[in-house]
Amino acid sequence: MAAVGVQGPKVTDCVTKVALSICCENLPDMDTFSKSDPLCVLLMNSSGQHWTEIGRTEKIDNCLNPKFSKTFVIDYYFEMVQKLKFEVYDIDSENYSLQDADFLGELECTLGQIVSSRKLMRPLVMKDKRPAGRGTISICAEERTDNRMVELEAAARKLDKKDFFGKSDPFLEFYRQTETGWQLAHRTEVVKNNLNPIWRPFRIPLQLLCGSDVEKPIKVDCFDYNSSGSHDFIGSFGTTLAQIQQASQTYAAEFDCINSKKKQKKKGYKNSGVIVIKKCQIVREYTFLDYIMGGCQINFTIAIDFTGSNGDPRTPQSLHYINPNGYNEYLAAIWSVGNVIQDYDSDKMFPAFGFGAQIPPTMQVSHEFPINFNPSNPFCAGIEGVVHAYQQCLPQVKLYGPTNFSPIINHVACFGRQAIQQETASQYFVLLIITDGVITDMDETRSAIVNASRLPMSIIIVGVGGADFSAMEFLDGDDGILRSATGESAMRDIVQFVPFRQFQNVSYQLQPSRCRHAAPDFVCNPEIMHTFKCLIARLISGRHCCPCSKCSGRVA
CATH class of the missing domain: 2.60.40.150 (C2 domain)
Structure with missing residues (x-):
C-alpha cells in the first residue's frame, strides 16, 4: 500500500x-x-x-x-x-x-x-x-474539549477500473460541512491495483469529522491515485454519522459510490462501486487531563549520572561543574522538567538517585544511591529540595562508572507493579534519567524497558553534553518497536529522549541577586517548554497511556 x-x-x-x-x-x-x-x-x-x-x-x-x-x-x-x-x-x-x-x-x-x-x-x-x-x-x-473519537473501518467492492494497464489504486477522502464549504477531515492510504480494497482501520476526532454533531452532513469521495497528483474521480456519496451508526448496528453500512457525470451520460447507470463502512464506533479518547482530574497521581523520580565521563566537578570543563551563577546542564534539566511536573504531585516529595559513583563511607560503586544518602527516605522536598541535595551530594562522591541504567529502571518498575494491583489507575510513575554518555548495560536496559512497558510507567532521558547519544535514540522507540536482547517486544513506547544541547541558544544566566536555590529564569523559557512539547502528556495519555487491564486507558 x-x-x-x-x-x-x-x-x-x-x-x-x-x-x-x-x-x-x-x-x-x-x-x-x-x-x-x-x-x-x-x-x-x-x-x-x-x-x-x-x-x-x-x-x-x-x-x-x-x-x-x-x-x-x-x-x-x-x-x-x-x-x-x-x-x-x-x-x-x-x-x-x-x-x-x-x-x-x-x-x-x-x-x-x-x-x-x-x-x-x-x-x-x-x-x-x-x-x-x-x-x-x-x-x-x-x-471543555470533546475528546470523543470515531473508529472507522472502510472497504469497497466493484469499483470502476480507471487505469488502462491495470486496476485502480483507490483511496477515500472524508469531508465535513462547514459554513464556508466542505473541509477535508481525513484521507485514507492508497490500496494499489485493487477494485475491492480494504483500508486500514483509522480513528478521527468526532469534532473534526462532523463538529461533534452526528446529524451533520459528511461527504466521502473515492479517487484513483495517480503519481502525477491528478487523481481520477471514481465516485462519491453523502451521509451522516447517525445514518452510518444506525446502518452498521446489525450489518455493514453500504453506500452507492456515484459519479454524477457518468450518471447524466449513461442510461441504466447504477453506481461506480459500493463503499462499505464495516465498523463505526464513537469512543472516548482519554487525555492527560482526564487522568489528572480523575485522581491519577504522578510519581516523579530523578536519576542523575555521576560517572567519570562527566569530568572532575571542580573544573569548569566538567558537566557537573556549578558555575558562580549556580547552574550547570544537570541543574537546568532538573529545573526544566521538574518545574512542569511538580504541580501534579500532591505531596511534592521526589525520590532522587544517583548512579555510577563511589559513595561514602566505603567508597564502593553504586548504581542506585539516594543523593541525600538516606536509603530509608530518599525523598526531597520539591524541586528545590532535589537541587539542594544534588549540590550537597556532589562533593561527597567520586565520579566513576560504568553507566548502568537498568538498576534504577527496575527500582521504579517495582512500584509500578504494586500500582497495577489497585482497583483503579491511580498511580503513574515517571523516571527522569539525566546522563552524559553511552549506556554500558544496553542489553539489561533493553530488557528492563520492555518489562516496564507493561506497567504504568514512562522514562524521560535527557542527554547533557556533546557525547554520542545514538544509543539513547535507539531506546526511544519512535522509529520502531524496541525489543529485548531475547527478542521480546515492548508493549508500548515508554521512552522519550531529549538532547539538552538543542537549547544552545537559550541563555542560562542567573541574576546575581537571585537565591542559589531559586528557580532560574530559563525554566519558563518558551523554547525549552515548546521543545519538551507534550513530552510527559504524550507518554501518559492517548496512545501512550497505561495498557494494564485494570487501567481506564488503552493503547491504540
Missing part, C-alpha cells in the same frame, strides 16, 4: 480548553452603607513581571460571598507553566474602572495547580502579601 502525498490534518493532544469558574467567601466589606460590589479580573503572566488581562467576571452587587456566573476558558498547555493571577475588586464606578475600585485581594497560582486540584481554594492576600481579612477564593476547573 502506498500513502497519498498529502495527509489529512492532525489534531494535537497536548492542548485542551479548560473552563474556570470562580467564587469567593468572606470578602472585606469596603462600602459604608452597603456591602462590596465584587468583580474578579484574571491575568496571565506573559514574561517576567508582565501580566496580561485575560478577562473579567460580571460585577455582583452587595455581596461578600459571590459566585460569578461568567467563566474563563483558557487553552491549557501541560508542557508549559502558566502563571495566573486572580484579582478581586469592589467596583464603585459605572464604567467599571479599576483605578477607582477598592482592592479586595488576589491569588497567584499556576493553571496546573488548579487542574490537578479540580477545586483550588486559597486565602486572598493584599499586594504586600498580608492576609485580606478572612477572604478566600475558590477556582474550579472543567475540561
